[in-house]
Amino acid sequence: MHETFYIAIVDDHTMFRKGITALINLFPGYRVLFDAANGKDFIHQLKPPHLPDIVLLDISMPEMDGYATADWIRVNHPGICILALSTMESETAIIKMIKHGARGYILKDADPSELQLAFRESLSKGFYYNDAITGLVLQAVGDLFNNNTRELAPGKLTDRELSFVRHACSEKSYLQIARDLQVSERTVDGYRESVFKKLKVSTRVGMVLFAIRTGMVKL
Amino acid sequence: MHETFYIAIVDDHTMFRKGITALINLFPGYRVLFDAANGKDFIHQLKPPHLPDIVLLDISMPEMDGYATADWIRVNHPGICILALSTMESETAIIKMIKHGARGYILKDADPSELQLAFRESLSKGFYYNDAITGLVLQAVGDLFNNNTRELAPGKLTDRELSFVRHACSEKSYLQIARDLQVSERTVDGYRESVFKKLKVSTRVGMVLFAIRTGMVKL
DNA sequence: TGAGCATCGGGGAAAACCACCCTGTTCCTT
DNA sequence: AAGGAACAGGGTGGTTTTCCCCGATGCTCA
Missing domain, CATH: 1.10.10.10 (Winged helix-like DNA-binding domain superfamily/Winged helix DNA-binding domain)
Incomplete structure (x- = not known):
């Protein structure tokens, strides 16, 4: 008997969202629990205790972007594995997303097999990174050891x-x-x-x- | 016995392409014939006489973009129905694509049901345009008749x-x-x-x- | 007795801003 | 057919602003 893992998708493009949903539902052992247009929509649709195992998170979204959503997930449901999904190949975006708690970063023009691989790896090893961005990850990890200000205090202004x-x-x-x-x-x-x-x-x-x-x- | 219509997808983002493919294969009566990363790839993969009935065409692509690809299709295979698929909501992009022979324009954040509707309409009536886009189409047609050179918008961005x-x-x-x-x-x-x-x-x-x-x- | 806030300062690297310059293409008007 | 916008793309060189260190003083509050 195989265990089924549940995925949630957060991306502002409906067509992309629904497409990825259809695709993932073809992967054996994975089901899409729900999809959302942005962070706020995601939070609204979350119905504990039915939590996704993995959240596929786009970075650029209206209302509540990938970084903010990642923050919320890390604080409220640390057990959920966050995988960033983006077209941007910019170093800063990747590093920023990692700092916000993403366990993996997948480019939108990657092959679907890479997505499946990312699911497997992140669930077993806890993370998944492409060879191309492993270097960036290591650098970001270094930063976390040095000056990690990981308190995400609201930070009230005077x-x-x-x-x-x-x-x-x-x-x-x-x-x-x-x-x-x-x-x-x-x-x-x-x-x-x-x-x-x-x-x-x-x-x-x-x-x-x-x-x-x-x-x-x-x- | 129902007839099956064949679709080709041209978009540079692999993940989107494969997602849409999985999605369309769920539509009864439609099958994805193949998918391509750009215009050149599309031409290369075309194997007459097995032609798609509809081509879903992204505008912004490397190598050979949507406009160039539309031109090629119109010249070499006028029977193929071209549907533009884009994130851009800009008037110029839409009008330009129509001028290049697109029979419809669908936004990437539209609902998949709209995609299915676009398939049906474009195959039966020969065209499909969203309510929001119909206005632009009419305006573009109007411009063709009376040489309307109004620049009503103060600073229109490209x-x-x-x-x-x-x-x-x-x-x-x-x-x-x-x-x-x-x-x-x-x-x-x-x-x-x-x-x-x-x-x-x-x-x-x-x-x-x-x-x-x-x-x-x-x- | 620190912690936090408010107020100042120098120096320097990076980013933003600006002013001119150039090549092409496309599209529209004359 | 010729000219002229408007567009996409690239370039030199320069000033101003932003950003980010290094400090410092004094005040209040727990």
């Missing part, structure tokens, strides 16, 4: 930081923001640094996107 | 510019975007400059805010 963020959601330069807030350029630089750390972003655009997604600023 | 903007709504640097879009850093710099002018913004943050406010990119 009043000053909040008003800084609101000013930053504009075309103003940091120098202009400093003048508006009646503080020095260095002080604003300090706001930036602490906000980046708290929101876990690395660029001003990332901060703006975060602020809008979470409703910190209204448009 | 396809490349649009995908640039979408990539820019992230923490990626312009260099990374250049690599993702497979163009040089200078070219991306050109996109930036023309988009800034068209949207009347002066910084990347301004562009991101504009894109979100107008729904150019969804969050």
Whole structure:
């Protein structure tokens, strides 16, 4: 008697989602439990205790992207194996996804047999990485040993930081923001640094996107 | 006894291709004859007189894109029904594909049932267009009659510019975007400059805010 | 008595921004 | 048929802004 493993698929393109679903249902020993258009949809459709063994997670999605969804899964259902599925071959995307807890990274133009292999490997060994990206994985692992700030604290912002963020959601330069807030350029630089750390972003655009997604600023 | 219609799929993403294949093979009365990664691959795999009734054609592909492939099919096998399959919702892409002989245009995030409907309609009526797209088709036809040169939209972005903007709504640097879009850093710099002018913004943050406010990119 | 917050500063690398330059193609108008 | 937009793609060189270290002071609160 063979055990059946359950898969969930999260991707914003319906056609791709349904296609992959049909494909996976042809794999012996695997069934698609459900599919979702984004992270929010996924969370909404999750009905414990019927959890998927593996989540196939696209990175770029509206509403709630792959990184945010991976965070949520890691916190709320650490037993679920996260496999990232993306067209992007960019190092940063891969490393970022690994840092967010993905156990594997599969390119959308890989062969379906690789997908099946990824299922097997990640369930038995706990991870699956393509030869092409193993190097990147090792580098990311190194980073985790060095400066791992793995607390995913919400990171509440202070009043000053909040008003800084609101000013930053504009075309103003940091120098202009400093003048508006009646503080020095260095002080604003300090706001930036602490906000980046708290929101876990690395660029001003990332901060703006975060602020809008979470409703910190209204448009 | 029902007749069986044969489908060919042309798309550069293997995973999507194989997924759609599995999906279509579940449709009663339809079989996937073969799938190809691009136009050249498609031509190479064609073995007359075993021709597909319908070709599902992606637009953006390496080697030989959707437009070129459509041209070739129209010239060499006019009997084959071409259905465009794309993520792009841009007017120009749709109109251009229609001009190249596509009998229908289906978005990748449409429901599979729409795909099945498109098969039925295009085989019986000779064409299939979504309600949302019919308007564009009519407008395109209208333009052919009265030389309508209205540029009602203030800053209409091209396809490349649009995908640039979408990539820019992230923490990626312009260099990374250049690599993702497979163009040089200078070219991306050109996109930036023309988009800034068209949207009347002066910084990347301004562009991101504009894109979100107008729904150019969804969050 | 640290921890966290607010405020400043220098220096430097990277990214973003800008201004001109060039090649082609396609499509439309004259 | 010729010209001119508009488009995709690439290039040099330069300024400004962002980003990220290294500090520092003083204040409050538990």
